[in-house]
Amino acid sequence: MATLPFLSIIIAAHNCEKTIDDTFDSLINALGPAISESEIIIIDDGSEDSTAQKISSFAEKFSQVIISTVNYKNIGMVRQHGVSLSQGKYITMLDSDDIIKAETLTPIFTFLHDVKPDMLLTRLHEIRDLNKINHQWSGLKPEKISQNEAITRFLIHKDLQAHLIGQFIKRDIYIENKIPPMTCYEDFYIFPKMLTQATNIYFQFDSHYYYIKRQGSLSTSLDHDKIKNLLTCTIKMEDDLPVKFRHLILCHWLDIYLKHYDSLTENDHRSIVKKHVVMTHSLGFFLNRHVRFSYKRKALSTLWKN
Template identity: 55%
Template sequence: MTDSKVFLSIIIAAHNSEKTLSGTLKNLQDACGNNFSGIEVILIDDSSNDSTGEIIRKFSADHTQVQFFKVNFQNIGQVRQFGIENSRGDYITMLDSDDLMKHGSLPILVDFLKEKRPDMLLTKLIEVRELSNIDYKWQNQEPKKLSRDEAIMRFLIHKDIQAHLIGQFIKREYYLENIIPSMTCYEDFFVFPNILSSSQKIYFLRKGHYFYIKRSGSLSNSPDRQKLTNLIICTEKMTELLEKKFFPLILCHWLDVYLKHTKLLQKSDEMDIVRKYIRETWTFRFLSSPNVRLSYKRKSINLLYRNIKKSL
């Protein structure tokens, strides 16, 4: 590992990723333009039993900017926290072992970070289902400065900003103040709202650089009891953290929890927690809020109607 000053740490967690990791690492080189100046790559093999470790060892042997670790956590939250603790950059970004980035994008973004020194540079992830549809060409654009409240509003209404750590550039000091929990999913949602609400200098890149590959059978498409529990924990934490003026928008997230996971909730003692917030959507404050989309108000009214009908 070179002793030169590290400005950006790129953390990649991998578990049984032999089918995608080589392509991701090749793409990382293209995103850097083979210019790793001021960049370190932290590659972490977590409990793989395929050729993931061999792919990482070969890549690290060919690049002095790479740190390679082998761990046995079987837990994405622990892996990411481990990567943060072993990073040296002023900024941290994360790359999943099956995702991709636009060619030549990273040096330009690093230059922006060096010039503006934001607390966060947030980017809109480009969701992709067919790799053949990807356009890797980078079109440079100036990130837009957001106020803290505007950034929180965009996050809460899922406009451009979601609770992802991948593809985002965040000062390392904020990660050190917000420990990523030992969760197998939603570990990013657990810390993101707190980092966002603590930040003052926030920039947003509308046309992002990061391709988020949506694969069938992925964790995000496979709900289960543990995932639901984590989601409720994170949504409650966000509810307690953010200021009251954002409460109507937070209630939209509780509506999503209820409507998307009704069957799992019916077999859970967590239903009472969710119902408490659903009842809040039947208030004048929620239904009259100009920030709440009409579609959510309709969902709330439909639930109220169903609830009244059941009680008759």
């Protein structure tokens, strides 16, 4: 009977012929001997360039590679399909245009084996200039954080964001949280709930993962559908997180109001956003020490408009 892999690495690929070879090379260099305990699941989602050939060539070199070809044109469906194929105790995800720092995954494997956390979360190293990639890493020095602290850091965008890439999360938690068929923000939809289901959480500040921000990325090309997804995810986050975090969640509603309100085309969506903005006009919001001063100022700026 074959031994099950310890880590499932899920890669979503779509028309990435220019970047995927570098991504593959970085993964192998990062894994080292830990590849023997891994499975590399590559989902080719309707690529029309030479991506499929590059994936096949990679698979010929490593028996740990599993290829699935789909035509979803939907990142949420792709990621969930990858989860459904996985067998590892832990899952991590890698985008097909990002880079993992050299020799970083072997110590991470050792840590996961020894400590058995529910989550090892990392701060992604965001980079725009590829010439600045140098693979410098100070080593694995994770800090144990409480569930309360993890949720707080996530809500105030301090180190933690709702990325599934670069994180190491028990597969059991993924099984409990189906990734929705969204074209963006699929990670934001499930991440808050996942945090509430984890108690043994560690955070690594010096990231092993280069998150490459490219021209035309989500943050620079928002449209009506993406904003609607953002609203859906924020509503779900409010439902999933304990009420004690309500003031920090209101900061997210403030951002939607100030950045995207004019792009909301449905009256009920506008009504939901305005209702939450009004909720920031409270003593509790202004006295909450976790709410940044910038958001208190934003709330004041909306006082006479609502």
